[in-house]
Amino acid sequence: MSNAFTTDFLHPSPESQAAFRNRMSEAIAILLRDFASAGRPYSGAQPGELAQAFRQRPICPEQGVDMQELLDFVGTGILKHSAVVHHPACMAHLHCPPLQASVVAETLLSAANPSMDSWDQSMSATMVEQEVIKWLFGLFGYAGGEGDGVFTSGGTQSNFMGLLLARDHYCFERWGWNVQQQGLPPQSDRLRVLCSEAAHFTVRQSAAILGLGQQSVVAIPTDSHGQMRCDLLESAITRLKQDGLLPFALVATAGTTDFGSIDPLPELGDAARRHGLWLHTDAAYGGALALSDRHAGLLQGIALSDSITVDFHKLFYQPISCGAFLLRNRQHYRYLRLHADYLNPIEDDLAGVPNLVGKSIQTTRRFDALKLYMSLQHIGHERFAAMIDHTMQLAEETAELIKRTEELELAAEPTINAVVFRYVPSTGEGRADELNQRIRDRLLDGGIAVVARTKAGGKAFLKFTLLNPLATVRDTGDILRQIIRIGKELEQQIVTEQNARKGAST
Ligand SMILES: *Cc1c(COP(=O)(O)O)cnc(C)c1O
Numbered sequence: 001m002s003n004a005f006t007t008d009f010l011h012p013s014p015e016s017q018a019a020f021r022n023r024m025s026e027a028i029a030i031l032l033r034d035f036a037s038a039g040r041p042y043s044g045a046q047p048g049e050l051a052q053a054f055r056q057r058p059i060c061p062e063q064g065v066d067m068q069e070l071l072d073f074v075g076t077g078i079l080k081h082s083a084v085v086h087h088p089a090c091m092a093h094l095h096c097p098p099l100q101a102s103v104v105a106e107t108l109l110s111a112a113n114p115s116m117d118s119w120d121q122s123m124s125a126t127m128v129e130q131e132v133i134k135w136l137f138g139l140f141g142y143a144g145g146e147g148d149g150v151f152t153s154g155g156t157q158s159n160f161m162g163l164l165l166a167r168d169h170y171c172f173e174r175w176g177w178n179v180q181q182q183g184l185p186p187q188s189d190r191l192r193v194l195c196s197e198a199a200h201f202t203v204r205q206s207a208a209i210l211g212l213g214q215q216s217v218v219a220i221p222t223d224s225h226g227q228m229r230c231d232l233l234e235s236a237i238t239r240l241k242q243d244g245l246l247p248f249a250l251v252a253t254a255g256t257t258d259f260g261s262i263d264p265l266p267e268l269g270d271a272a273r274r275h276g277l278w279l280h281t282d283a284a285y286g287g288a289l290a291l292s293d294r295h296a297g298l299l300q301g302i303a304l305s306d307s308i309t310v311d312f313h314k315l316f317y318q319p320i321s322c323g324a325f326l327l328r329n330r331q332h333y334r335y336l337r338l339h340a341d342y343l344n345p346i347e348d349d350l351a352g353v354p355n356l357v358g359k360s361i362q363t364t365r366r367f368d369a370l371k372l373y374m375s376l377q378h379i380g381h382e383r384f385a386a387m388i389d390h391t392m393q394l395a396e397e398t399a400e401l402i403k404r405t406e407e408l409e410l411a412a413e414p415t416i417n418a419v420v421f422r423y424v425p426s427t428g429e430g431r432a433d434e435l436n437q438r439i440r441d442r443l444l445d446g447g448i449a450v451v452a453r454t455k456a457g458g459k460a461f462l463k464f465t466l467l468n469p470l471a472t473v474r475d476t477g478d479i480l481r482q483i484i485r486i487g488k489e490l491e492q493q494i495v496t497e498q499n500a501r502k503g504a505s506t
Pocket residue numbers: 094153154155156157159200202253255256257282283284285311323
């Protein structure tokens with residue numbers, strides 16, 4: 001039963017199983033040595049240095065190399081120069097440390113490798129994914145059991161699906177036009193999507209891919225809390241209609257990327273209903289608040305959405321990639337439906353065989369649902385909520401600390417756990433943008449902290465995205481002190497340079 005390849009795959013033979021056990025334990029040892037034990041959030045290596053290390057190594061040698069040797073290289077050459085996502089000073093993006101339970105699940109699902117497109121490639125996995133989707137419906141308050149959904153690669157794909165179905169639904173309802181068959185209708189250049197000016201760029205990207213052009217996206221201004229202004233939404237809809245344009249979708253954001261702002265969902269739900277718009281809520285970031293008794297209220301009204309985007313590789317602590325698209329009325333999936341004789345023949349539908357390919361724009365698809373399934377079961381609701389609450393409190397305390405610090409300025413009160421602020425130079429506004437940019441570079445290059453940058457009101461800001469439940473206010477306080485120290489040093493340096501130049505020119 002064994003052949004020359006047996007120990008390269010999982011196989012019933014003792015040699016194969018022993019080989020697998022050894023490889024996995026060596027991999028764990030390297031991971032713990034070169035990644036989990038890192039004392040800094042980044043090694044500080046520059047792109048050029050890293051490129052050099054790989055140039056010397058053949059990608060596909062004639063004879064394979066020993067796993068131990070390979071793992072050693074991967075540990076020292078790759079893992080050691082990664083952003084250390086669990087380090088408290090790694091706080092730039094919506095980039096989370098994955099739960100141990102989810103990493104275990106990731107290994108299992110990769111080994112079993114079901115493909116979610118057809119039932120005959122993913123029997124039990126299909127059932128797990130559908131159960132998790134059902135649970136998500138309950139979590140977001142979708143009642144009635146008419147909904148359906150699917151796991152996706154993340155928010156980009158989920159937002160795209162929302163707008164795709166919104167477009168096709170509108171064209172069908174209004175003109176009896178079948179976009180899937182006929183392509184875009186003649187009136188398509190008049191179609192409009194509304195969202196706030198703080199909505200994620202993938203709304204615009206989706207509109208472009210959907211053949212509507214970025215011109216179809218109408219951005220509504222936000223208020224001082226970063227929330228869409230409902231009064232301006234109403235006047236924009238009126239103006240669009242007067243101009244003969246066709247608003248068909250409204251995108252609400254529950255957790256904007258920079259400030260974590262949440263649009264007024266009940267009001268947007270009401271506006272969507274009155275104006276016959278498809279409401280898509282992008283809760284890629286904020287969706288996890290639904291787990292927290294203390295903060296779920298921020299998502300009130302989300303169940304009014306026709307479709308929802310939620311990401312698990314952000315505040316649900318899952319390895320990339322892992323997200324979902326939820327659809328309130330499963331009938332709307334008909335705009336996506338295609339039948340392939342080899343995958344999901346019509347006879348299967350009639351026989352009730354659950355082939356999930358009809359719910360996704362992906363064909364071969366990962367069993368990412370297992371990660372969330374195992375994480376939820378292992379961690380439990382209470383501890384999951386406690387993690388999220390901890391990060392919310394950390395953001396609040398960090399914002400308080402910034403407000404009390406003379407050298408720093410807070411851009412806005414945090415809604416979720418993103419804190420946007422800047423170093424205020426003692427020498428005035430003149431060089432503030434440049435200085436904040438240079439502070440951020442120094443933190444990264446020195447392996448001190450991985451911090452994000454952004455712009456607000458035309459000014460450069462720094463951003464902490466405090467997703468990490470392991471971080472405390474002592475950690476954020478330490479980094480704030482480093483920011484002030486570096487800011488002062490850089491200011492001093494600028495003054496010295498200016499004096500030197502003055503000296504040289506006189
Ligand atoms: C992250 C994010 C996206 C994009 O999602 P991906 O998972 O990166 O594809 C879309 N919208 C919002 C609000 C996000 O935070």
